[in-house]
Amino acid sequence: MKLTIWGAAQQVTGSMHLLQTDNYSILIDCGLDYEKGTYQEENQYFPFDPASIDLVILTHAHIDHSGNLPTLLRMGFEGQILCTSPTADLAELLLLDSVNIFLGKQNRKLRSKRGFAGPQPLYLQKHVMETVSRFVTISFNKPFKINGAIELTFIPVGHLLGAAAVILQVIENGITKKIAFTGDIGRKNYPVLIDPQPLPQVDYLVCESTYGGRLHTTDTTLQEKLIETINETCIKSPGRLIIPAFSIGRTQSLVFTLNQIFSKGLLPPVQIFVDSPLANFATDVYRKHHELVNEEAKEFYKTKGDEFEFENLIYVHDRKESQSVSNYLEPCIIISSAGMLEGGRIQDHLYYNIQNYYCTILFIGYCAKGTLGDRLLRGDPIIRLRNRDLMVYASIKKTDLLSGHGDHNDLVQTVKQQDRQILKKVFLVHGETKSMSALATALTDEGYTVTIPEKGEEIIL
Structure with a gap:
């Protein structure tokens, strides 16, 4: 059995791992690589014949794990894509949104440069719909026979609705081997999402390392942070709180937390706008798969109703409604995408x-280097938007309390669930080099054998 790490090798994005037996090839995730700049050059060709x-197995819907599936099909892949049911629904939304982003970028270049002829989008809507037709959904914790020698089990890991670790049991030459791919590991007590479930004992573990060497804030709770920020921005002064939030996952957890705050009467009523069509569709997916939310959300639903609906909350739909939010003169909260401020309706707000001196922008997620969000967080006094230089007078704040990733301690605990006498090796992926090194050191100190593979490195298991 051979494992090749083709993506998220010593970097965060582009998850793609190839597992090969004598007569069968499985690709675990097929994400977009955003690390090197132009998405076309980095993603339009594969280092193997699609x-x-x-078979493809998809851990969860985020674009850095699912975003290049339509390209794989366009280039010749003919098999099925196994995932959980929520992952299938959310991936469809995100892949269609990617098409809109590709076309938007192309149109902007066409407008800015006469005669511009390329590059073309990675894929179109028809390729996404073909991809969706290949999804075969599998339930959590129910072994699924891929063939006579390979069995798959999905284990819930939080992080996003439907997100799963992949457990593969492979019989080769009469010997049974187990390998786990964590995908992205969530954190405990996260709004709406269930806690990560312990992984069964395996022989090999491919583990994400996003927050290696870093710990989440523990001196305050999410509710306390939001109450403090809303009180300062919207209650004590007539301001507006703008929260850039990823449409799928982060927005739903934020809305539920705000619902809890206002339903308990912890703050006076404040108008809230959710301005993201994608978030609106994703929230319907969360309602559809309500049996998979955590017990806290289920109990709230039983006693107080829909977690994602409450008084003074408005879901903005079309562009006209979005523009009218700018004319709302009372204190308010605006939740909009994209989370890193790169495109989307958030740029209008x-x-x-x-x-506006009375405005606070609260970042609740990671902003990649070079993005508009990153420039604001590092304190740039002027930003350029719509061909204008704008002075930054708004207050810029951030919190990691809504990060969907487990931190260093969570990652260490995930690995420590494994008996070090049985687990032969841990392969670290999906993290910056500094994070991987910190996690590798911690795990080595615990007695585990750890490797940080290079892109394209072939590993015989």
């Missing part, structure tokens, strides 16, 4: 409010 892949 037609040679028999930023444009009209970045020079």
Whole structure:
């Protein structure tokens, strides 16, 4: 059995791992690589023949894990894609949104440069719909026979609705081997999502390392942080709180937490706008798969109703409604995408409010280096938006309390569930080099054998 790490090797994005037996090839995840700049050059070609892949297994819907599936099909993959049911629904939304982003980028270049002829989008809507037709959904914790020698089990890991670790049991030459791919590991007590479930004992573990060497804030709770920020921005002063949030996952957890705060009467009523069509669709997916939310959310539903609906909450739909939010003169909270401020309706709200002394922009997620969000977080006094230089007068704040990733201690605990006498090796992926090194050191100190594979490195298991 051979494992090749083709993506998220010593970097965060582009998850893609190839597991090969004598006569079967499985690709675990097929994400977009955002690390090197232009998405076309990094993602339009594969280091293997897509037609040679028999099966794809998808851990969860985020684009850095699912985003290049339509390209794989376009280039010749003919097999099925196994995932959980929520992952199938959310991946469809995100992949269609990617098409819109690709086309938007192309149109902007066409407008800015006469005669511009390329590059073309990675894929179109028809390729996404073909991809969706290949999804075969599998329930959590129910072994699924792929063939006579390979069995798959999905284990819930939090992080996102439907997110799963992949457990593969492979019989080769009469010997049974087990390998686990964690996907992205969530954290305990996260709003709406269930806690990560312990992984069964395996022989090999491919583990994410996003937060290696870093710990989440523990001196305050999410509710306390939001109450403090809303009170300062919208109650004590007539301001507006703008929260850039990823449409799928982060927005739903944020809305539920706000629902808890206002339903308990912990703050006076404040108007809240959720301005993201994608978030609206994703929230319906969360309602559809309500049996998979955590017990706290289920109990709230029983006693107080829909976690994602409450008084003074408005879901904005079309562009006209979005523009009208800018004319709302009372204190308010605006939740909009994209989380890193790179495109989306959030840029409209930023444009009209970045020079407003009474505005606070609260970041609740990671912003990649070079993004507009990153520039604001590092304290740039001027930003350029819509061909205008704008002074930054708004207050810029951030919190990691809504990060969907487990921190260093969570990652260490995930590995420590494994008997070090049985677990032969841990392979670290999906993290910056500094994070991987910190996690590798901690795990080595615990007695585990750890490797940080390079891209394309072949490993015989």
